[in-house]
Amino acid sequence: MTATTQTHHQEAISPARRLVMNRVGLWMFIISETFLFSGILVSRFYLWGGTRPHLNQLLGMSVTLILVTSSFFANRAEVAIKYGDRKVFLRSILMTILLGLLFLVGVVGMEWPSAPVKPTMDGEFNVYGAVLFFMTGMHAFHVLTGVVLLAIVARLGARGHFHAEHFWGVEAAVIYWHFVDVVWVFFYPALYLMGTAVGPGH
Amino acid sequence: MEKTSTSPSSQEREKRFLYRRGLIVLIALVVLEIFDYLVAQWANGSITILMVLALINAALIVEYYMHIHTLFAFEGAHE
Numbered sequence: 001m002t003a004t005t006q007t008h009h010q011e012a013i014s015p016a017r018r019l020v021m022n023r024v025g026l027w028m029f030i031i032s033e034t035f036l037f038s039g040i041l042v043s044r045f046y047l048w049g050g051t052r053p054h055l056n057q058l059l060g061m062s063v064t065l066i067l068v069t070s071s072f073f074a075n076r077a078e079v080a081i082k083y084g085d086r087k088v089f090l091r092s093i094l095m096t097i098l099l100g101l102l103f104l105v106g107v108v109g110m111e112w113p114s115a116p117v118k119p120t121m122d123g124e125f126n127v128y129g130a131v132l133f134f135m136t137g138m139h140a141f142h143v144l145t146g147v148v149l150l151a152i153v154a155r156l157g158a159r160g161h162f163h164a165e166h167f168w169g170v171e172a173a174v175i176y177w178h179f180v181d182v183v184w185v186f187f188y189p190a191l192y193l194m195g196t197a198v199g200p201g202h
Numbered sequence: 203m204e205k206t207s208t209s210p211s212s213q214e215r216e217k218r219f220l221y222r223r224g225l226i227v228l229i230a231l232v233v234l235e236i237f238d239y240l241v242a243q244w245a246n247g248s249i250t251i252l253m254v255l256a257l258i259n260a261a262l263i264v265e266y267y268m269h270i271h272t273l274f275a276f277e278g279a280h281e
Contacts, residue, residue: 023274050247061239065232068228068235071228072224072225075267076221083214083217178267181267182259182264189242192242193238193239193252
């Protein structure tokens with residue numbers, strides 16, 4: 001394809017069509033991520049079966065409510081920018097970032113050091129630790145990337161990059177954030193609630 | 203996400219409706235998460251019941267926060 005025909009092709013795509021293509025592309029990425037997290041979730045059932053370690057229930061519930069609330073603020077930010085309400089948009093996106101960081105502190109900073117799944121002295125494979133750290137670690141990494149993405153969106157938004165006619169960047173970042181929330185909606189009961197608690201506990 | 207009207211008053215109404223809907227979904231999610239915990243204690247961590255509750259939670263987020271119904275719609279686009 002020559003440069004001229006390429007330019008003509010790009011011009012032929014209307015903004016509305018491009019938005020649909022962007023959304024489909026994002027959802028294809030989300031579907032591929034769903035396969036990844038589904039595989040991880042299945043490994044939990046294969047390795048833990050009907051059991052689970054004694055995790056801190058209060059902490060588990062707290063981080064879950066924090067993440068769910070962050071999704072509310074992300075949605076609020078998206079609505080605000082679509083209606084040109086820049087002040088609410090910036091406030092909500094910053095609140096989302098703050099809650100995302102709080103979630104990371106709760107999981108990585110508090111749950112990881114206190115979880116009763118340390119390896120045994122004789123080096124025996126600890127299946128509870130392996131699954132717990134893999135599930136929460138993979139999810140926390142996605143939360144971290146979401147926080148970075150939202151921070152970029154907030155910075156661009158503060159500079160006036162987004163407005164009621166141009167908000168795809170906000171929409172994409174927010175949908176990704178909600179996806180991270182959806183993953184946790186399954187991981188929370190799988191880690192903290194499903195099955196019978198075994199081993200040392202709180 | 204729906205954004206159909208053009209007059210300032212109707213846009214303001216739509217915006218308020220979407221803010222309110224977001225709040226209602228949040229309340230529903232919080233209630234369901236707490237219900238999750240209570241059901242786990244009552245049903246001894248039943249995987250089936252908890253998975254159904256997780257699916258309801260996920261459906262609420264995918265429909266109302268990720269607005270999957272607008273995937274192939276031209277809503278929000280500006281020609």
